[in-house]
Amino acid sequence: MSNSPDARQQTLYQQSVEFYERNSQGYDAKRWTTPAGAYLNEVQIGVVRELVATGNGKHHLDIATGTGRFAVDLALCGADVMALDSSPGMLAETNKRAATSDVSDKVETRQGFANEMGLKEQFDSCTCMNALCHIPDQKGVVLSAAEALKDDGILVTSYTNWLSLYLLIGIYINLKGKSIHGDVYTKWFSLPEIRRLHADNGFEILETQGVLHIPTRVKNKALLGFLKAIDRLCRKSFLRFVAPQIYVKARKLSVAEF
Ligand SMILES: C[S@@+](CC[C@H](N)C(=O)[O-])C[C@H]1O[C@@H](n2cnc3c(N)ncnc32)[C@H](O)[C@@H]1O
Numbered sequence: 001m002s003n004s005p006d007a008r009q010q011t012l013y014q015q016s017v018e019f020y021e022r023n024s025q026g027y028d029a030k031r032w033t034t035p036a037g038a039y040l041n042e043v044q045i046g047v048v049r050e051l052v053a054t055g056n057g058k059h060h061l062d063i064a065t066g067t068g069r070f071a072v073d074l075a076l077c078g079a080d081v082m083a084l085d086s087s088p089g090m091l092a093e094t095n096k097r098a099a100t101s102d103v104s105d106k107v108e109t110r111q112g113f114a115n116e117m118g119l120k121e122q123f124d125s126c127t128c129m130n131a132l133c134h135i136p137d138q139k140g141v142v143l144s145a146a147e148a149l150k151d152d153g154i155l156v157t158s159y160t161n162w163l164s165l166y167l168l169i170g171i172y173i174n175l176k177g178k179s180i181h182g183d184v185y186t187k188w189f190s191l192p193e194i195r196r197l198h199a200d201n202g203f204e205i206l207e208t209q210g211v212l213h214i215p216t217r218v219k220n221k222a223l224l225g226f227l228k229a230i231d232r233l234c235r236k237s238f239l240r241f242v243a244p245q246i247y248v249k250a251r252k253l254s255v256a257e258f
């Protein structure tokens with residue numbers, strides 16, 4: 001096998017796709033059912049709901065939808081949602097969730113790759129949550145999202161921030177190039193990288209919010225209470241720039257503007 005950067009990136013890309021297909025069963029139960037996990041799930045859904053601000057008659061695309069946490073919530077807000085993922089197993093979970101929430105008619109699942117979606121100017125808004133850090137070729141994903149959005153369309157993405165309160169974990173993960181918990185490609189970003197990824201690919205950043213990302217294993221009530229308080233401070237104060245997760249709302253620029 002070739003060791004060229006492209007071949008290496010292709011291998012990492014394929015490994016990431018396969019990792020999630022293998023882990024689609026029980027994915028939510030592992031993450032969002034502990035007290036810390038349930039809190040984090042609620043926070044993430046609330047922040048995305050606020051940033052996307054969608055509603056009836058709007059078309060939304062959720063890239064790398066996973067089990068459809070955001071896709072189904074945005075459908076409940078009124079949007080017609082396309083939920084795209086490379087993993088058929090994840091999409092099966094999304095379909096189950098949509099059926100349980102009675103929004104199957106508002107959520108269309110599609111198997112595909114985030115960096116070559118081939119969707120053209122169809123959507124008012126787009127999300128790609130907790131996924132860019134696991135997909136090499138982040139630029140390809142952002143360009144593909146730009147193609148899928150109408151002018152002025154909104155892109156909401158989340159990034160793991162290595163220059164954060166979890167600095168040592170960020171350094172460790174970036175040196176290893178893998179997640180702590182699983183054998184999957186993982187990258188944490190710096191703020192300048194996040195800014196460039198948007199500015200170079202046709203987006204203007206409108207707003208950022210921070211999330212602490214509390215480890216889901218934390219069970220001690222006092223510690224959890226303390227971490228929740230820090231998390232709330234991270235949302236909109238200057239602390240968002242050192243939060244381990246940064247949520248970005250950006251606007252697609254028209255050709256004339258870019
Ligand atoms: C960490 S999960 C996030 C899922 C969901 N957005 C959430 O936050 O609950 C990452 C998702 O990205 C998907 N994925 C990985 N590589 C992909 C690719 N190249 N194209 C599309 N989806 C991909 C995985 O199948 C998985 O569902």
